[in-house]
Amino acid sequence: MSVLNNRAVLRWLVPVTAGVAVIGGGAAVGTFAADAEPALPPRTAAQLLVDLQTSRLDGLSGTVVQRADLGLPQLANLAGVAGGNELTTLLTGTHTLRVWYSGEERQRVALLDTLGERDVIRDGRDLWVWDSRSNTAKHRTLPNERAAAPDIPVTPADAADRALAAVDPTTAVTVGRSARVAGRDAYELVLTPRDADSLVHQVRIALDAKEHVPLRFEVLADGADKPALELAFTQVDFRRPEADQFRFNPPPGVKVTEESTKAVPDAKAAPGGKGGPGGPTDRRPDGMRTVGTGWTTVVVARLDAAGLPGGAKAPAARPGTAGTGADPADLAAGVLGSLEKVSGDWGSGRLLTGKLFSVLLTDDGRVLAGLVTPERLYQAARG
Secondary structure: OOHHHOHHHHHHHHHHHHHHHHHHOOOOOOOOOOOOOOOOOOOOHHHHHHHHHHOOOOOEEEEEEEEEOOOOHHHHHHHHHOOOOOOHHHHOEEEEEEEEEOOOOEEEEEEEEOOEEEEEEEEOOEEEEEEOOOOEEEEEEOOOOOOOOOOOOOOHHHHHHHHHOOOOOOEEEEEOOOEEEOOEEEEEEEEEEOOOOEOEEEEEEEEEOOOOOEEEEEEEEOOOOOEEEEEEEEEEEOOOOOHHHHOOOOOOOOEEEEEOOOOOOOHHHOOEEEOOOOOEEEEOOOOOEEEOOHHHOEEEEEOOOOOOHHHOOOOOOOOOOOOOOOOHHHHHHHHHHOOEEEEEOOEEEEEEEOOOOEEEEEOOOEEEEEOEOHHHHHHHHHO
């Protein structure tokens, strides 16, 4: 069956594309303005890694500017129509966020725009998501077993944690130029994938020279000299915020929705084994699996009858879209129609590519995505 006729695939196109964007970003955007290089005592890459991994952060507040451009604005619009994560708007353009951190039990992120703000607030086991524009709030009580966190990295430290997870023999780690970020001196740690199948050229992490906390995170695509994704503090304060900052009191008239939360199985604990041509394969309880390791990992999912892996329900349209003909599947069909048709000994389907990622949607109902060349996706599809 053609991927264009499979509404299950159409409805899942949005979250799959969003997930790839989280890891890598999109088309090149301008860099943040930087001051002259400060003169700092020499540090090796190994010393900076130790600094980063042993740093202790008791508290922090500040302003983060994030810039990203997928080069596919219609997909970002689809993510908005389809609902999903409260932070999907971070997939494109320039955004300003206020962040507060007071240990593992208290965090707050506020996404600011001209029409209002959206906040994600954690205070112990209480998790609140508030939208000032719609005057709505969602509340859930987190399970004891595992804390919940936003799916999209919203600070340089969040993004750095994900990138450093890929540091292994496939990565060259070097020291870049020193910099001034948010008025503070910083070293630069540079991660360079060795595998030619990775579309990531470099990841650059600016570390505060005193606190050893990431102040700026940049991803450069292969062949580009400007970052495809940037997150950087423009102002930062390392004092612990007051506890009141994390207590959410619903404003008058706000509609509060109580949501239940179930413990999420740890994907790392799932049994794994050796995969096909792509290398090691890990299977998760939700039916997804990964092929390969490090920078060339490919995520593979098979769609069920409901259109989502693991029996999840398709996202509902956002308020105001009902009755307007803005069905996410219909909109996705239009986007898919413009994608390149591809085929090979693995089958046939449609290919979506960006400067940092590739997504393959096969006609037999599979979705493969990664920060890799299309050829690596085809290789994984044969397995």
